[in-house]
Amino acid sequence: MTTRITDSHCHLDFPDFDDCREEVIQNALDAGVHRMVTICTKTVxxxxxxxxxEAHDPIFYAYGIHPMSAADQPLVSVDDLVRVAQHPKMVGIGETGLDYHYTADSAAIQQTSLRTHIEAAQETGLPLIIHARAADDDMARILTEGYRTKPYTCVMHCFSSSPELARAALDLGFYLSMSGIATFPKSQEVRDIFAAAPLDRILVETDSxxxxxxxxxxxxxxxxxxxxxxQKGAEVFGLSYEDFAKATEANFDRLFAKAAAWSPESVA
Structure with missing residues (x-):
């Protein structure tokens, strides 16, 4: 039996998949990827x-505004995020965050948007999904300030930032998600960050x-x-693929408890 694993972050709505979406989903299922979370990055x-x-039992979704889009459209409200979160297959808040690499000029708007998403995560109990690039100090500060106001759960998606931001996130009980970046030959620093993290805080994703x-x-x-x-994650942690997959499955179930509890019968 094929080992089961979850892709915790992908973008199946993107035009790249418009001509092959059903085939791509079936390819994933054939590979043992029995769940996928497809991420909304713009309200539209x-x-x-x-x-x-809704069309595929193995697929869940998250809703939010990507930081690079925060200045291009009206900001989402806490009420809107909470409303959409009532959908039985909406399982995460985001992706949100800060990206100063390409869009530093909208830093203030990004920070406002991030705080809105944090508040929605606090109110709904759903995990926050964070995109962080070239904004480590502000990211650590805002996440920590929010957590001290009211605890919430969070995953640092596609983590490739500094060891300091990793430690700040882990200290808050957050999760780090490993993407294809961790498999690249020049990404030893990223692999070292994951190797130093607790196994029970690791997710895997494609960001496809x-x-x-x-x-x-x-x-x-x-x-x-x-x-x-x-497979690279298993190597980093010195585990078999099966044991690493089992660990990340347990981590996903713990963080994305709404997805773990869902069944077709629950909405029949």
């Missing part, structure tokens, strides 16, 4: 993302259609390829 995309989750791991690097990524990232 929510209906499409939701429809994909981006960041395909070898042997697909440079090509379009898809959820089925998360097994290659997990």
């Amino acid at each position: 995309n929510e209906p499409k993302v939701r429809a994909i989750a 259609p981006y960041l395909a791991p070898p042997p697909y690097r440079g090509k379009r990524n898809e959820p089925g390829y998360v097994v290659h990232t997990a």
Whole structure:
């Protein structure tokens, strides 16, 4: 029996999959990827993302505004996030966060948006999904300030930031998600950060259609390829693939408890 694993972060609504979405989903299932969380990055995309989750039992979704889009559209409200969170297959808040690499000029708007998402995570009990790039100090500060106001859960998606931000997140009880970046030959620092983290705080993801791991690097990524990232994760932790997959499954179930508890019968 194929070992089961979850792709905790992908973008199945993106145009890259418009001509092959059903095939890509079936490829994932054939590889043992029995669950996928497809992530909404703009409010206007929510209906499409939701429809994909509604049409496929193994697919869940998250809702939020990507930091690089925060300045391009009206900011989402806490009430809107909470409303959408009532959907039985909406299981996470985000992705949100800070990205100063490309969009530092909108830092203030990004921070406002991030705080809104934090408040929604606090109110709903759903995990916050964080994108962090070139903003480590502000990210650690805002996440910590929010947590001290009221605890919440969180995953640092596609983690490739500093050891200091990793430690700040882990100290708050948050999770780190390993993407294809961790498989790249020049990413030893990223692998070292994961190796130093507790195994019970690790998730795996593709962030597809981006960041395909070898042997697909440079090509379009898809959820089925998360097994290659997990194989590297198993190597980092000195485990068999089966044991590493089992650990990340338990971690996903703990963090994304709403997804873990869902069944088709629950909404019949």
